[in-house]
Amino acid sequence: xxxxxxxxxxxxxxxxxxxxxxxRYRTGPSAETETTGxxxxxxxxxxxxxxxxxSGASANxxxxxxxxxxxxxxxxxxxxxxxxxxxxxxxxxxxxGLTPAFHTGDLTGSCTVYGxxxxxxxxxxxxxxVGSVFxxxxxxxxxxxxxxxxxxxxxxAGWEPSAxxxxxxxxxxxxxIAHLLDRSIFQLSGGQKQRIAVAAAxxxxxxxxxxxxxxxxxxxxxxxxxxxxxxxxxxxxxxxVVAEHRLAWCADLADRYVLFESGHIMLDCPxxxxxxxxxxxxxxxxxxxxxxxxSHAAVRQRVTAAPQPRNGITAAATTIGPQxxxxxxxxxxxxxGLTVGYRDARPFGRLxxxxxxHERFSRTIPDLSLYAGRIVGLMGxxxxxxxxxxxxxxxxxxxLAGNVLRHGETASSAExxxxxxxxxxxxxxxxxxxxVRGELLLSTPYxxxxxxxxxxxxxxxxxxxxxxxxxxxxxxxMSLSGGQKQRxxxASALMCDKELIxxxxxxxGLDLCHMRQVGALLRDxxxxxKAVLVVTHDEELAAEWCDTVVLx
Amino acid sequence: MTGIxxxxxxxxxxxxxxxxxxxxSGGVAAVGTIETATTAGTAGxxxxxxxxxPRTKLFLLLxxxxxxxxxxxxxxxxxxxxxxxxLLFLSGRIRAGVRFALIYAVLLALSLIEPPTHGTGAWLxxxxxxxxxxxxxxxxxxxxxxxxxTTTPGEFTAALRRMRIPEAVIIPCIVVIxxxxxxxEDYRHIRNAMALRGIPSGGRSLLRHPxxxxxxxxxxxxxxxxxxxxxxxxxALTKGLGNPGRHTSMTDIRIGLLDWAVMAxxxxxLILFLAGSx
Numbered sequence: 001x002x003x004x005x006x007x008x009x010x011x012x013x014x015x016x017x018x019x020x021x022x023x024r025y026r027t028g029p030s031a032e033t034e035t036t037g038x039x040x041x042x043x044x045x046x047x048x049x050x051x052x053x054x055s056g057a058s059a060n061x062x063x064x065x066x067x068x069x070x071x072x073x074x075x076x077x078x079x080x081x082x083x084x085x086x087x088x089x090x091x092x093x094x095x096x097g098l099t100p101a102f103h104t105g106d107l108t109g110s111c112t113v114y115g116x117x118x119x120x121x122x123x124x125x126x127x128x129x130v131g132s133v134f135x136x137x138x139x140x141x142x143x144x145x146x147x148x149x150x151x152x153x154x155x156x157a158g159w160e161p162s163a164x165x166x167x168x169x170x171x172x173x174x175x176x177i178a179h180l181l182d183r184s185i186f187q188l189s190g191g192q193k194q195r196i197a198v199a200a201a202x203x204x205x206x207x208x209x210x211x212x213x214x215x216x217x218x219x220x221x222x223x224x225x226x227x228x229x230x231x232x233x234x235x236x237x238x239x240x241v242v243a244e245h246r247l248a249w250c251a252d253l254a255d256r257y258v259l260f261e262s263g264h265i266m267l268d269c270p271x272x273x274x275x276x277x278x279x280x281x282x283x284x285x286x287x288x289x290x291x292x293x294x295s296h297a298a299v300r301q302r303v304t305a306a307p308q309p310r311n312g313i314t315a316a317a318t319t320i321g322p323q324x325x326x327x328x329x330x331x332x333x334x335x336x337g338l339t340v341g342y343r344d345a346r347p348f349g350r351l352x353x354x355x356x357x358h359e360r361f362s363r364t365i366p367d368l369s370l371y372a373g374r375i376v377g378l379m380g381x382x383x384x385x386x387x388x389x390x391x392x393x394x395x396x397x398x399x400l401a402g403n404v405l406r407h408g409e410t411a412s413s414a415e416x417x418x419x420x421x422x423x424x425x426x427x428x429x430x431x432x433x434x435x436v437r438g439e440l441l442l443s444t445p446y447x448x449x450x451x452x453x454x455x456x457x458x459x460x461x462x463x464x465x466x467x468x469x470x471x472x473x474x475x476x477x478m479s480l481s482g483g484q485k486q487r488x489x490x491a492s493a494l495m496c497d498k499e500l501i502x503x504x505x506x507x508x509g510l511d512l513c514h515m516r517q518v519g520a521l522l523r524d525x526x527x528x529x530k531a532v533l534v535v536t537h538d539e540e541l542a543a544e545w546c547d548t549v550v551l552x
Numbered sequence: 553m554t555g556i557x558x559x560x561x562x563x564x565x566x567x568x569x570x571x572x573x574x575x576x577s578g579g580v581a582a583v584g585t586i587e588t589a590t591t592a593g594t595a596g597x598x599x600x601x602x603x604x605x606p607r608t609k610l611f612l613l614l615x616x617x618x619x620x621x622x623x624x625x626x627x628x629x630x631x632x633x634x635x636x637x638x639l640l641f642l643s644g645r646i647r648a649g650v651r652f653a654l655i656y657a658v659l660l661a662l663s664l665i666e667p668p669t670h671g672t673g674a675w676l677x678x679x680x681x682x683x684x685x686x687x688x689x690x691x692x693x694x695x696x697x698x699x700x701x702t703t704t705p706g707e708f709t710a711a712l713r714r715m716r717i718p719e720a721v722i723i724p725c726i727v728v729i730x731x732x733x734x735x736x737e738d739y740r741h742i743r744n745a746m747a748l749r750g751i752p753s754g755g756r757s758l759l760r761h762p763x764x765x766x767x768x769x770x771x772x773x774x775x776x777x778x779x780x781x782x783x784x785x786x787x788a789l790t791k792g793l794g795n796p797g798r799h800t801s802m803t804d805i806r807i808g809l810l811d812w813a814v815m816a817x818x819x820x821x822l823i824l825f826l827a828g829s830x
Contacts, residue, residue: 132790442751
């Protein structure tokens with residue numbers, strides 16, 4: 001085993017002991033996907049058909065875990081990997097007591113964590129020894145202020161106020177987040193929020209830290225920060241279990257990899273053996289790359305825009321490969337001397353003297369051009385202005401300076417909104433109708449299926465078929481999986497014949513297979529003559545599918 | 553587009569406060585502004601500022617509601633409003649203080665005008681009437697703004713815990729504070745999504761097809777709220793929220809001499825009025 005340091009600490013004690021675990025959610029098949037926002041519904045071509053559990057008689061509620069036996073020793077760093085819906089999230093829930101107490105279901109076998117037996121110990125008992133970090137940075141803090149959030153576990157445990165203050169200071173200092181203590185969490189970036197979440201999980205000095213896809217919304221830098229935090233925690237001999245698709249960020253910390261597939265453990269091996277496996281083997285398992293340097297290099301190669309915005313210089317880089325430049329066609333969207341941002345929006349802001357230097361955020365963007373049939377990736381750190389730029393390009397925000405050209409002519413925000421579409425990271429906001437077909441018709445002047453003429457209905461059905469949604473036309477959009485919702489939103493954009501389709505982080509939290517499905521969809525959109533802009537932190541997506549990359 | 557949204561956001565804050573104050577539960581409405589308070593508080597140096605115990609603030613809020621309830625005379629009301637405004641200034645909420653003072657002064661002046669009681673101008677009497685009505689609500693709004701913009705959520709929960717309020721009440725309060733900014737954010741996203749789909753979402757469409765427009769906004773809002781609620785429950789449970797034992801608060805709060813003095817000073821005019829009117 002590669003975890004020699006641990007045995008040197010004299011702590012080789014087994015602390016997680018799972019024996020022949022079987023688990024089946026009682027609430028329905030979507031239980032696994034509720035928090036992760038997607039489902040492994042589409043048949044996974046990359047993997048074999050071991051999924052007999054999901055195709056059997058009880059197809060309604062497939063077993064989330066089936067005969068899982070796993071022991072973890074004190075101080076180990078274990079990475080649980082596997083495709084969406086493979087059972088790794090369910091396993092982490094067993095470790096922090098959420099299953100079967102909160103996510104109810106039928107549990108067989110026995111799982112003991114520090115002597116706490118699943119199904120018998122209450123979640124509160126787990127809270128004292130297990131710290132948990134979840135996927136979505138936006139919804140895992142309970143208090144509005146950072147300090148309150150850190151204090152929260154201690155307050156619940158009934159610590160003395162002075163002891164809590166002492167501990168908050170100690171933890172904040174050791175993780176380098178002391179400067180954030182009196183900030184409102186709402187204003188932090190996703191990466192900062194996730195650091196607060198890890199810090200809060202460490203407040204009660206847990207012996208085990210469980211992280212469920214903690215990086216799915218994070219950029220490269222934030223992942224590096226998280227890596228530093230976890231190596232710090234690991235050094236203090238805390239056992240760490242991470243369920244992840246993205247393997248690269250914690251590859252140096254992992255002692256052991258456990259591969260789940262359809263509720264079974266397929267592979268359980270020390271990290272050096274896992275690392276020595278050939279890349280195509282990992283791809284076959286649907287895992288993301290262990291080493292991102294190849295993708296990183298490929299992305300760098302495609303970057304054509306200058307990394308620093310050159311203030312005032314207009315004719316800067318354009319983002320198109322020379323071989324494909326269609327001389328006749330002008331770019332669908334181009335920017336000239338664009339500055340994006342937003343003004344300080346505070347109550348009664350209108351009544352204050354206009355102060356040109358008082359924008360709360362502004363950024364000058366190097367000129368860029370988006371052509372029909374091209375996929376352009378937009379990358380850069382959190383908070384660099386990607387979202388604001390994208391909102392400006394689809395007319396949801398007004399530029400602070402400069403202008404956006406549509407087919408070579410200056411376009412108003414309203415015009416940009418009419419011809420552009422943004423697939424939001426959280427597609428739930430974008431679905432309004434009560435059926436998938438209705439969702440498409442909502443984009444037409446007819447609004448619903450009863451008024452729409454036959455040809456419109458046919459167009460809608462053709463688009464649905466193209467996007468692999470034909471069988472779902474009458475389903476309620478909210479009952480779909482994350483990927484299906486995403487495709488429904490895109491279908492609605494195709495229905496109103498938008499020229500520019502922007503996707504905001506379409507692959508966050510997706511495994512390799514689903515990421516490639518999204519990539520293929522992007523290509524399909526481009527082939528239909530759309531200009532596609534994809535905002536992403538996902539270097540694998542950018543390397544494989546984007547024609548050019550703009551780095552802000 | 554941003555312009556419109558911004559305008560809406562700014563108009564929203566005072567409006568909600570107004571309705572809440574009228575229902576003599578300034579708390580509910582003012583919660584919406586609590587995070588603005590904390591951010592403003594952290595931005596500036598909070599060096600020499602008046603810091604009162606949250607319970608004192610709640611007492612003042614209660615007293616302001618009593619003013620309305622007991623129908624005090626204009627003099628007592630003006631005096632107490634002056635006190636409340638002074639507290640607002642001392643705790644560093646200068647801008648809000650000036651604004652409230654101006655509004656109060658205008659309303660006071662308006663309500664002192666004697667309109668003609670008959671003849672062609674008699675309808676003008678509606679202005680002093682309105683002015684009196686709104687003016688009487690102002691003390692509630694001022695104390696509400698004072699209480700909830702100068703208190704951090706931590707102090708607030710500490711006060712509730714100290715007052716032996718059961719956790720079953722406190723936890724929903726924390727969740728409300730947590731949820732308001734989320735809802736505002738969600739609403740903004742939904743309005744954007746509607747604009748992209750060409751679904752009219754402005755005030756005019758709300759008037760023309762109220763049910764339809766509300767459905768488009770409320771359904772995604774609720775759908776999202778349920779997932780957020782589930783994630784929040786999970787986060788809170790794994791941090792031991794369900795602990796049956798005593799919960800403590802990191803923030804120490806204490807009713808000091810200053811608190812008693814402020815409470816006495818503000819209670820005195822009301823008591824004198826009530827004694828005189830009995």
